[in-house]
Amino acid sequence: MKEPKFSINTWLFGTASMDLITKAAHEIGVDGIDISGEPDAIDLVKTKELLEKYNLKAFCINGNYSDENRVICHSDATKRASAIQYCKALVDMALALGSKRVLVVPSQVNRVTYFIDKEADFKNASESLKEIAAYAESKDKDLRIIVECVNQYEVALIRTVADGIALAKSTGYENVRIVPDTFHMQLEEKDGIPGAIRSAGNKWIKHLHLGDNTREVPGKGCMDWRAFMIAIDDIKYEDALSFEPLPGKLTGDEIFADKLDTNLLIADLKYSFAFLKSVCAGIRY
Known part of the structure; x- marks a missing residue:
């Protein structure tokens, strides 16, 4: 299958600077970022410069x-x-x-x-x-x-x-x-995640959040990521897949209370990105 585009939600990094986040996204190899929706707290000019510097796209304002x-x-x-x-x-x-x-x-x-x-x-x-x-x-x-x-x-x-x-x-x-968000879907969709994706199709699904059943990065739980990738390929999904786990199983409050180990988060995202790319590469028709 054709490899999809990947993004990372910036709020996962808590209070980290946009300099650090964009540099990390570039090093991980994703195509862009989803930017936390705090208009009064973000320097739009600097953020745009960083996106251009690292050749990243702003996929979504979250x-x-x-x-x-x-x-x-x-x-x-x-x-x-x-x-x-x-x-x-x-x-x-x-x-x-x-x-x-x-x-x-x-x-x-x-x-x-x-x-x-x-x-x-x-x-x-x-x-x-x-x-x-x-x-x-x-x-x-x-x-x-x-x-x-x-x-x-x-x-x-x-x-x-x-x-x-x-x-x-x-x-x-x-x-x-x-x-949709895969973590939320595995709790709510009675026909399973692939079934829900196919029922909606690419007409309705214009972005997708990624989290395993443990709410960690994909590949650290037991979700069937091959079935997920086949489903998005079947509907000809063309938008981004955006990482939105809870790093280290921390709560949002804990992340913004500086309990996040940024290096471990980056390592997890690198692992998961490589894992999902390997899943895509292994799908043949």
Whole structure:
């Protein structure tokens, strides 16, 4: 099979500098990075220079959605408005860095109860996404708003590929698509990961996150990566595969509390990148 493009989520590196992250991505050999969606904290000019220096692409702007003021399905209209503005700022960030993807989680991360109920929260998310999608479309018709499907232990609303497609369809906008995550999929998809990928196809899947069943890098758990690669090849998937494990089984809070061993993370990513390339190379038709 044709080897896919690979990316690394920058938030995995916690508080590390963009200099370190881009240099590491270059050394590992991936094609680009997914940049953490913090417009007020990132130097866009310097980041663009580093991307050019290391010949890396900004595949996605990865929004962060644990803050109530960033939740597009919130019952509070003021908080929804704040969330919409945040997502519009991510679109602007994508435009500045040449990215064509902005990731949105429609409900609050680490909250597994609804703000009102499933139907009302879904409606609020859909209406908010319409405004975000309209803004993105007005700026760049090729830019996609991608809805991440996250497991039931972390979010309330959009958990499966089918959930994500339903929300995307509800907006009526062609630039709203989905981003599944293999770790979340192995908890949620009753027909298995390959089945879910084939059911969605490359029409809906416009980015993919990678994590093994242990939430470590691919190859450190027992997920069937050959079956996964065959499935994405079958649907002629052309977008990036983005590493998003929890390094060293640390929590996000621990990563940003400087408990991360960056050298071990880089070693794990090098191992996993080589592992997945070998899986691809071993697939023959």
